[in-house]
Amino acid sequence: GAVVSQHPSWVICKSGTSVKIECRSLDFQATTMFWYRQFPKQSLMLMATSNEGSKATYEQGVEKDKFLINHASLTLSTLTVTSAHPEDSSFYICSANPTGGKAFFGQGTRLTVV
Amino acid sequence: RKEVEQDPGPFNVPEGATVAFNCTYSNSASQSFFWYRQDCRKEPKLLMSVYSSGNEDGRFTAQLNRASQYISLLIRDSKLSDSATYLCVAMGDTGNQFYFGTGTSLTVIP
Numbered sequence: 001g002a003v004v005s006q007h008p009s010w011v012i013c014k015s016g017t018s019v020k021i022e023c024r025s026l027d028f029q030a031t032t033m034f035w036y037r038q039f040p041k042q043s044l045m046l047m048a049t050s051n052e053g054s055k056a057t058y059e060q061g062v063e064k065d066k067f068l069i070n071h072a073s074l075t076l077s078t079l080t081v082t083s084a085h086p087e088d089s090s091f092y093i094c095s096a097n098p099t100g101g102k103a104f105f106g107q108g109t110r111l112t113v114v
Numbered sequence: 115r116k117e118v119e120q121d122p123g124p125f126n127v128p129e130g131a132t133v134a135f136n137c138t139y140s141n142s143a144s145q146s147f148f149w150y151r152q153d154c155r156k157e158p159k160l161l162m163s164v165y166s167s168g169n170e171d172g173r174f175t176a177q178l179n180r181a182s183q184y185i186s187l188l189i190r191d192s193k194l195s196d197s198a199t200y201l202c203v204a205m206g207d208t209g210n211q212f213y214f215g216t217g218t219s220l221t222v223i224p
Binding site for chain 2: 006034036042043044045046049091093095097102103104105106107108110
């Protein structure tokens with residue numbers, strides 16, 4: 001099946017620093033990728049849609065200046081959490097759907113801001 | 115109103131039991147539907163797609179009722195390894211966005 005790789009798997013950072021998360025489609029090209037956030041005991045919440053070669057589309061309530069998304073190639077999208085704060089601690093997951101509408105997910109990144 | 119509503123459970127069932135999860139969606143234009151399984155602290159993994167005619171994969175049966183905007187997942191002969199959170203997912207009418215239910219927690223007890 002299609003493979004989506006996400007890196008890093010977990011990261012601990014100090015409050016005020018920025019963290020970059022990478023999402024790669026390993027065996028297919030993805031013009032669109034999605035970034036989700038999941039807080040404990042809650043479902044995945046779509047944060048933004050990453051579009052190759054153009055600006056990302058953010059969901060209501062998600063600060064685009066805080067969560068910077070770059071989709072510079074057909075196989076790579078990055079999410080940068082800028083000036084991270086403890087409330088940004090969460091599980092971040094990316095996904096892409098090559099064919100048939102099925103979404104394949106990265107392994108997820110567990111971010112802890114201290 | 116949420117795009118996808120799902121009973122969060124938890125469901126605690128003995129091994130060998132049959133358990134059913136239900137899910138409703140609000141957008142009648144939604145195109146496709148899926149059940150994903152998510153283990154603790156892991157990414158969701160596709161369990162099965164859901165078709166109007168109903169589809170079965172081993173012990174798992176998924177059904178879609180478009181008229182009622184209702185999706186179900188039936189697990190027969192539950193195994194301990196079935197313990198996980200099951201996410202109901204609807205694809206938006208644009209064909210891009212996925213909307214997730216809150217997930218239903220299942221624990222299969224020996």
